[in-house]
Amino acid sequence: MAVPRGTAIGRVRGLGSAKEGAHHWWVQRLSAVSNLLLLTWFVVSLVSLPKIDHFTMLEWLRQPWVAVPMVLLSISVFYHLRLGLQVVIEDYIDGGARIAALLMASAFAIVGGALSIFSILTIAFGA
Amino acid sequence: MATRPQVTPDAQAQRPLSPHLSIWRWRVHTVTSIMHRATGDGLAIVGGILFTWWLVAAAAGPEAYAVFLGIATGPIGLIVGIGMTWGLFQHAASGVRHLAMDTGAGFELDTSKTTATMTFVVSTLLTIALWAFILLR
Numbered sequence: 116m117a118v119p120r121g122t123a124i125g126r127v128r129g130l131g132s133a134k135e136g137a138h139h140w141w142v143q144r145l146s147a148v149s150n151l152l153l154l155t156w157f158v159v160s161l162v163s164l165p166k167i168d169h170f171t172m173l174e175w176l177r178q179p180w181v182a183v184p185m186v187l188l189s190i191s192v193f194y195h196l197r198l199g200l201q202v203v204i205e206d207y208i209d210g211g212a213r214i215a216a217l218l219m220a221s222a223f224a225i226v227g228g229a230l231s232i233f234s235i236l237t238i239a240f241g242a
Numbered sequence: 243m244a245t246r247p248q249v250t251p252d253a254q255a256q257r258p259l260s261p262h263l264s265i266w267r268w269r270v271h272t273v274t275s276i277m278h279r280a281t282g283d284g285l286a287i288v289g290g291i292l293f294t295w296w297l298v299a300a301a302a303g304p305e306a307y308a309v310f311l312g313i314a315t316g317p318i319g320l321i322v323g324i325g326m327t328w329g330l331f332q333h334a335a336s337g338v339r340h341l342a343m344d345t346g347a348g349f350e351l352d353t354s355k356t357t358a359t360m361t362f363v364v365s366t367l368l369t370i371a372l373w374a375f376i377l378l379r
Binding site (some may be wrong): 139144147148149150156158162167169170172173176189192194196199200202223224227230231233236237238 | 252279283285286287289290291293294296297298300301303305308311312327330334337338340341372375376
């Protein structure tokens, strides 16, 4: 057993010096599992389509049981990739460049996720 | 009262570092670990952009989608497509290995080496099977 460190209340909270405990680690694993399920469905569904022309794509994406998993997939994938990019950035980049890279990773994930979800809903609601 | 050793900027610069990549002998576990990061980065950036482009083009209309489809079904699209699917399968297989190891399982040297090797076997076989299905049906 490791020697207990920190104050009693600190050990109870178990949050460590970053004040967020294992939250990042845990949500990275949760989104990994949801990615695994949703991307398996995605790859199998896509290759099962007879064609991938525009008409076929719209007919496919219009279905509720496609549009909803696609929105969930977008959230899961862009959240997971944001968490993963953060880990790599924090390992290799220091100082101000680290802050800039983290902001860019966040912006990339948010913009990519928003554009994807907006596009899915635009098709699903038949604009 | 205990005194802390004085750390001068100079001493700090010469502080011993933990062994880095060039010190360790290359093994399949090493390559699996590095590939997990490399494929993760590639999927995040290239995959993220392509996924978004595909959906935005589909929503924008037939002309925008035709531009996407023209490149996606061309030679560049084929190479990138095979690369992205292999990266996805490799990252997924390696990720499942990570999830298993998170429970404390599979840290024995033999087991770890076998599972690390398996990630490459699985990802390569799945990529071949997927593209054989796409191209030959």
